[in-house]
Amino acid sequence: MKADAVKNVQLADRSPSGIKIIWQEIKKDRLALGSFYFLLIFLASVYIASFMIDQKAIARVDIFSIYLMPSDAHLLGTDYAGRDILGQLIFGTSNSFTISLCITILTALMGLCAGLIAGYFGGIVDNVIMRVIDFIMSLPSTMMIIVFVTVVPKFTVTNFIFIMSIFLWTGKARLIRSKTLAERELEYVQASQTLGTPHWKIILYHILPNISSVIIVNFTLNLAGNIGLETALTFLGFGLPESTPSLGTLISYARNPDVLENKWWIWLPAAAIILVLMLSINFIGHALKRSADARQRRG
Amino acid sequence: MWKFILRRFLVMIPQLFLLSVIVFALAKQMPGDALTGVSMDPRISPERLYELREKAGLNDPWYEQYRRWISGIAQGDFGKSYTHKIPVSEVIAERIWNTVFLALITLILTYLLAIPMGIASGRFNDTWIDKVVTGYNYLGFATPIFIFALIMLFVFGFSLGWFPTGGSVDSKVDAGTFAYYLSKLHHVILPALSTALIATVGTVQYLRNEIIDNKYKDYARTARSKGIPETQIYTRHIFRNSLLPIAAFLGYEITGLVGGTVIIETIFSYPGVGQLFVSSIGLRDFSVVTAIVMMLGFATLLGTLLSDIILSVVDPRIRIE
Numbered sequence: 001m002k003a004d005a006v007k008n009v010q011l012a013d014r015s016p017s018g019i020k021i022i023w024q025e026i027k028k029d030r031l032a033l034g035s036f037y038f039l040l041i042f043l044a045s046v047y048i049a050s051f052m053i054d055q056k057a058i059a060r061v062d063i064f065s066i067y068l069m070p071s072d073a074h075l076l077g078t079d080y081a082g083r084d085i086l087g088q089l090i091f092g093t094s095n096s097f098t099i100s101l102c103i104t105i106l107t108a109l110m111g112l113c114a115g116l117i118a119g120y121f122g123g124i125v126d127n128v129i130m131r132v133i134d135f136i137m138s139l140p141s142t143m144m145i146i147v148f149v150t151v152v153p154k155f156t157v158t159n160f161i162f163i164m165s166i167f168l169w170t171g172k173a174r175l176i177r178s179k180t181l182a183e184r185e186l187e188y189v190q191a192s193q194t195l196g197t198p199h200w201k202i203i204l205y206h207i208l209p210n211i212s213s214v215i216i217v218n219f220t221l222n223l224a225g226n227i228g229l230e231t232a233l234t235f236l237g238f239g240l241p242e243s244t245p246s247l248g249t250l251i252s253y254a255r256n257p258d259v260l261e262n263k264w265w266i267w268l269p270a271a272a273i274i275l276v277l278m279l280s281i282n283f284i285g286h287a288l289k290r291s292a293d294a295r296q297r298r299g
Numbered sequence: 300m301w302k303f304i305l306r307r308f309l310v311m312i313p314q315l316f317l318l319s320v321i322v323f324a325l326a327k328q329m330p331g332d333a334l335t336g337v338s339m340d341p342r343i344s345p346e347r348l349y350e351l352r353e354k355a356g357l358n359d360p361w362y363e364q365y366r367r368w369i370s371g372i373a374q375g376d377f378g379k380s381y382t383h384k385i386p387v388s389e390v391i392a393e394r395i396w397n398t399v400f401l402a403l404i405t406l407i408l409t410y411l412l413a414i415p416m417g418i419a420s421g422r423f424n425d426t427w428i429d430k431v432v433t434g435y436n437y438l439g440f441a442t443p444i445f446i447f448a449l450i451m452l453f454v455f456g457f458s459l460g461w462f463p464t465g466g467s468v469d470s471k472v473d474a475g476t477f478a479y480y481l482s483k484l485h486h487v488i489l490p491a492l493s494t495a496l497i498a499t500v501g502t503v504q505y506l507r508n509e510i511i512d513n514k515y516k517d518y519a520r521t522a523r524s525k526g527i528p529e530t531q532i533y534t535r536h537i538f539r540n541s542l543l544p545i546a547a548f549l550g551y552e553i554t555g556l557v558g559g560t561v562i563i564e565t566i567f568s569y570p571g572v573g574q575l576f577v578s579s580i581g582l583r584d585f586s587v588v589t590a591i592v593m594m595l596g597f598a599t600l601l602g603t604l605l606s607d608i609i610l611s612v613v614d615p616r617i618r619i620e
Contacts, residue, residue: 134314135314135317138314138599138600138603139318139321139596139599140554140557140558140592140595140596140598140599141558142558142559142561142562143558143561143576143591143592143595143596144592146561146576146577146580147325147580147588147592148325150329150580151325151328151329224441227443228443229443231443231445231446232443232444232445232562235445235562236561236562236565236577237577237581238580251445251446251449254449255565255566257457257464257465260449260452260453260457261453261457261458264453267449271446271449271450274443274446275441275442275443275446278441278442278443279437279438279441279442281441282437282440282441283437286437
């Protein structure tokens with residue numbers, strides 16, 4: 001009886017796990033919950049559809065069906081080479097999302113390594129890393145990415161991901177460094193150091209879990225930003241190579257004033273998808289942001 | 300104070316040097332040089348070509364070439380444009396004022412939008428007006444600028460026909476007249492407004508938070524207890540204190556605009572430096588590309604410098620000792 005009571009108290013005292021808090025916060029925010037389900041269903045159907053449709057059939061040029069209005073045969077019409085817009089839209093969405101996700105993961109890893117090391121060790125290491133970050137941040141990144149893309153001898157999707165990542169990891173590294181810096185001064189880290197725990201263990205098992213909420217929030221918001229950046233670069237003609245259609249490719253047709261003015265079915269759906277994707281990811285991101293900060297929590 | 304500015308200035312020198320080395324290395328990577336056209340000519344023998352290259356200094360070691368290139372730039376000599384057949388500095392000079400004008404109008408519009416919105420949503424936070432502004436911020440934060448600009452161009456340029464859809468000035472008006480400047484303004488409004496409506500979001504959010512932070516501080520309470528009207532407390536006391544950090548971000552704002560010009564000018568076919576950059580890459584006119592990257596890189600460095608200096612004037616706590 002007594003033992004049971006003690007057990008119960010302990011259970012009640014236990015704070016909910018991180019994922020539980022996040023899920024509760026998303027559930028409290030109807031917009032975020034809706035966005036979450038929408039994204040899940042939308043992306044799943046896009047990926048499944050992209051496996052089922054033959055990419056070659058979509059890429060085939062058909063000069064007899066150029067610039068067709070939306071109809072039963074082509075639900076969203078065709079482009080200047082008679083290619084089906086809906087099919088390109090499906091491939092574009094899956095490509096754009098996959099590549100933005102890759103860039104986000106890569107920049108997160110780079111930012112984590114640099115930020116944790118600079119923040120934890122401080123001193124000269126910190127100084128060197130921070131000067132490099134300051135310098136990269138002071139470059140006009142859009143232009144630099146464009147120049148790199150044109151200069152690279154063999155331009156592939158992998159190269160594109162690397163080029164983007166070189167210029168996009170710095171903000172994240174800075175954020176993680178400042179968080180690590182604050183965390184390092186706390187007593188639990190010093191206690192662990194006194195016990196002789198190796199540095200890498202302290203960084204990975206003590207500090208990293210404590211700043212994980214910030215990283216998750218930043219990751220989500222960056223994912224949305226990277227979708228915008230990738231499509232913008234492709235729109236300008238410096239993004240994904242032609243063999244890998246992106247949502248930006250469809251919008252880039254609108255650089256032709258005739259298409260922009262009279263053939264809305266070519267570019268408007270792609271623009272709408274980018275907007276909806278970025279909005280819903282952002283809504284989730286803001287809900288996560290609140291769950292990371294106990295003062296702002298609703299639940 | 301002066302010590303900080305000087306120190307900050309000294310930090311910029313190695314940054315500038317690194318920037319120039321990177322740009323130079325990239326330029327060397329770009330296919331073709333000043334004699335590519337000549338080497339295609341079958342009448343010129345390889346020996347003669349070697350001689351020409353020797354004479355142009357293209358066989359020198361890279362550091363020698365770099366020294367020549369950088370001293371040329373220091374004197375404003377960026378080489379000759381391959382497509383325009385005139386010095387690069389002249390090609391850029393034709394466009395630079397368009398870009399500066401666009402950036403200036405964009406900045407003015409950004410703050411004209413941000414200040415009333417920020418004050419209103421900060422002062423009346425958690426009322427309907429704050430909810431509207433915050434909702435707008437959510438949307439603006441998530442909207443990529445190129446899509447918004449395209450839609451603006453589609454709606455106001457093509458469908459409604461209120462604004463011109465390209466160029467920087469009407470070709471029919473004479474330079475220097477009042478109609479000329481009016482036409483310039485007419486051409487710049489749509490691209491500037493499209494950028495400003497999105498770019499203002501960050502400033503609004505910041506101003507709102509600053510005002511909410513400040514409104515219950517002791518000095519505001521003192522002013523209130525002295526019987527100063529509420530509006531006056533906001534305009535005279537709270538707004539002034541909240542504006543300082545905003546002013547400090549001016550430099551970063553400029554840095555952001557520099558990156559945005561490439562996209563905005565391409566969409567609106569606005570003949571500025573950003574559009575020149577994109578078209579020069581398309582034409583493989585790399586001397587122009589190099590010059591623009593170098594110039595805008597410098598502008599970005601200056602923007603950050605400006606922000607750091609204003610920030611240190613406004614907030615003495617962040618000065619480096």
